[in-house]
Amino acid sequence: MRKGQGYSYSVIASVLVLLCVVVSRIECSSQVHALSRLYLSKRGVGGSSTMDTSHFKAVKDLKPSSLRSAANQEGLRKRDLIRRLPGQPPVSFDQYGGYVTVNESAGRSFFYYFVEASKSKDSSPLLLWLNGGPGCSSLAYGALQELxxxxxxxxxxxxxxxxxxxxxxxxxLFLESPAGVGFSYTNTTSDLEKHGDRNTAADNYIFLVNWLERFPEYKGRDLYIAGESYAGHYVPQLAHTILLHHRSFFNLKGILIGNAVINDETDLMGMYDFFESHALISEDSLARLKSNCDLKTESASVMTEECAVVSDQIDMDTYYLDIYNIYAPLCLNSTLTRRPKRGTTIREFDPCSDHYVQAYLNRPEVQAALHANATKLPYEWQPCSSVIKKWNDSPTTVIPLIKELMGQGVRVWVFSGDTDGRIPVTSTKYSLKKMNLTAKTAWHPWYLGGEVGGYTEEYKGKLTFATVRGAGHQVPSFQPKRSLSLFIHFLNDTPLPDTSRY
Structure with a gap:
C-alpha cells in the first residue's frame, strides 16, 4: 500500500492500484486504469459493491431504431466516406467514419470507423473489433495502435x-461503445449511470443491425467478432445476443479474444502466479499471499495486517514495470516532437503512442475528416472515458457463454501475448482448465518465418488457444506480423503452422 492508506482495503486494492503503472511518472495507461478500476469496484473496495455479478442475461426485447429509407441510408454512407485523413499516406482502399443511432429517443449514437479490405473486399469477411476497459476506445487502441x-x-x-x-x-469495423466512449455520445445524461455488460451488448447489437442497413452488401457475409482485455466479456455477450435473435443477415462464424477477462478468480490467481514464475516477486511472497489473503473475487473482506504487508511488498517489487508488457520500456518523455522520430518502424512499438494518438484525435481537422463531433477543452477526446459514472453489471465469469457458443458451432479462438502480466497466459490457461475441455492436439509451437511465433493447443468443440511470443496485452501492437498470421489462420479455420518450414 501507498503511504497514508489504511488497511481497510482488500488485497485487490493494493495490488490493482500498482497496475496503474508509472508512465512518464505522471499517469498510467488509460486502458490499465479502466480495468483496474472495474476490479476494485467489483470487490467493493472503499465501500460495499452494488454491482450485479450474476450470470449474463441477454436482452430479449431488442428493437432497432426505426430504419431510414434506403435512399437516406445511401446518402448517409456517402457522407461517411473519408476522403483522406490529415497526414495520411496514400491507400488503395476506402474508409468511412460516422455515427449510427442506437436509441433515437435518448439521442444515443455510436461512432464507427470502417476500413475496407485492401484486396477482394467483395468476398472478404466482415470483422467487428471491440476494445475493452470497460470504457476504452477502439479507435484509440485497435485502429491506431494495433490492427x-x-x-x-x-x-x-x-x-x-x-x-x-x-x-x-x-x-x-471498429466500434466505440458504450455511449460516452471516444466520440460516441448520448443526449440523455442518465445513460451514463446505467452502463453495464447487458446494456452494452444490447446497444452493440442494435448498432450492428442498423450499420448493416447502411452497408447492405455485408448482410449474410461471414461475420467475426474480436477484441481484447475486457472485450473478453463484450465479444461473447454480443455473439450470444446475435444468436438469440437469429437475424437472417447475420452469418456469425467465430469469435477471437486476446488476453481476455474470462473468469475473475482464475484471472487473479494467474496474475500472481505469473509474477512469481517470471521473477517479479519471490516464491516466499506468493506463498505468504496465498496463506494470508482472501483471493476470491466474490469476497470483499478486510485484509489482515500480514496480508497488507505482503501486498505492499508485491506493490514495491512491481511498481516500476509496465505490468501490461513486463519487458517493455516505459514512456519517459511524452512530449510531441516537431518532426516524426527517425527510424520509426511498425515492428518497434513506441510506449508513448497513447499520447500521440490523443494529440492526433484532438486536432479539429482530424475530427472533421472522420465526421466526428468536434470536442472542445476541457472536454477533449480521451482514449478511455472519464464521463461514464457507473458500471452496473459484470458477471464473474463468461465461461458458460463461451461453452454455449461452442455448442452452437461458433468457432472460438483465445490468444495470449506471453509478456502481459495483467491477464497473463497463466490466467487464460487456468480459465480454460475450468471448462473441462478435451484436447484435440498436444501443446506445441507454431511458426512464422522460421521462428517460433508462439505455442498452441486445439480442443474438441472448435476452440483453439494460442500464445503470441514476445507480445504484451495489446498483441498486435507488439507483434503485428505474428498477430496477422494468427488472424488469417483463424479466418481460414486452419491450424497454426507446426513446422518451421512455413
Whole structure:
C-alpha cells in the first residue's frame, strides 16, 4: 500500500492500484486504469459493491431504431466516406467514419470507423473489433495502435502505414461503445449511470443491425467478432445476443479474444502466479499471499495486517514495470516532437503512442475528416472515458457463454501475448482448465518465418488457444506480423503452422 492508506482495503486494492503503472511518472495507461478500476469496484473496495455479478442475461426485447429509407441510408454512407485523413499516406482502399443511432429517443449514437479490405473486399469477411476497459476506445487502441491500417507518428500530426493491418484479410469495423466512449455520445445524461455488460451488448447489437442497413452488401457475409482485455466479456455477450435473435443477415462464424477477462478468480490467481514464475516477486511472497489473503473475487473482506504487508511488498517489487508488457520500456518523455522520430518502424512499438494518438484525435481537422463531433477543452477526446459514472453489471465469469457458443458451432479462438502480466497466459490457461475441455492436439509451437511465433493447443468443440511470443496485452501492437498470421489462420479455420518450414 501507498503511504497514508489504511488497511481497510482488500488485497485487490493494493495490488490493482500498482497496475496503474508509472508512465512518464505522471499517469498510467488509460486502458490499465479502466480495468483496474472495474476490479476494485467489483470487490467493493472503499465501500460495499452494488454491482450485479450474476450470470449474463441477454436482452430479449431488442428493437432497432426505426430504419431510414434506403435512399437516406445511401446518402448517409456517402457522407461517411473519408476522403483522406490529415497526414495520411496514400491507400488503395476506402474508409468511412460516422455515427449510427442506437436509441433515437435518448439521442444515443455510436461512432464507427470502417476500413475496407485492401484486396477482394467483395468476398472478404466482415470483422467487428471491440476494445475493452470497460470504457476504452477502439479507435484509440485497435485502429491506431494495433490492427488498423495506420499508426500515429511522434509529432501527433502524421500517420504511417501498418503493413500488417488486419484489413489485409478482412473488412474491419471498429466500434466505440458504450455511449460516452471516444466520440460516441448520448443526449440523455442518465445513460451514463446505467452502463453495464447487458446494456452494452444490447446497444452493440442494435448498432450492428442498423450499420448493416447502411452497408447492405455485408448482410449474410461471414461475420467475426474480436477484441481484447475486457472485450473478453463484450465479444461473447454480443455473439450470444446475435444468436438469440437469429437475424437472417447475420452469418456469425467465430469469435477471437486476446488476453481476455474470462473468469475473475482464475484471472487473479494467474496474475500472481505469473509474477512469481517470471521473477517479479519471490516464491516466499506468493506463498505468504496465498496463506494470508482472501483471493476470491466474490469476497470483499478486510485484509489482515500480514496480508497488507505482503501486498505492499508485491506493490514495491512491481511498481516500476509496465505490468501490461513486463519487458517493455516505459514512456519517459511524452512530449510531441516537431518532426516524426527517425527510424520509426511498425515492428518497434513506441510506449508513448497513447499520447500521440490523443494529440492526433484532438486536432479539429482530424475530427472533421472522420465526421466526428468536434470536442472542445476541457472536454477533449480521451482514449478511455472519464464521463461514464457507473458500471452496473459484470458477471464473474463468461465461461458458460463461451461453452454455449461452442455448442452452437461458433468457432472460438483465445490468444495470449506471453509478456502481459495483467491477464497473463497463466490466467487464460487456468480459465480454460475450468471448462473441462478435451484436447484435440498436444501443446506445441507454431511458426512464422522460421521462428517460433508462439505455442498452441486445439480442443474438441472448435476452440483453439494460442500464445503470441514476445507480445504484451495489446498483441498486435507488439507483434503485428505474428498477430496477422494468427488472424488469417483463424479466418481460414486452419491450424497454426507446426513446422518451421512455413
Amino acid at each position: 488498423g491500417p495506420f499508426r500515429v507518428h511522434s509529432d501527433g500530426k502524421t500517420l504511417f502505414r501498418n503493413r500488417y493491418a488486419w484489413n489485409n484479410a478482412a473488412n474491419v
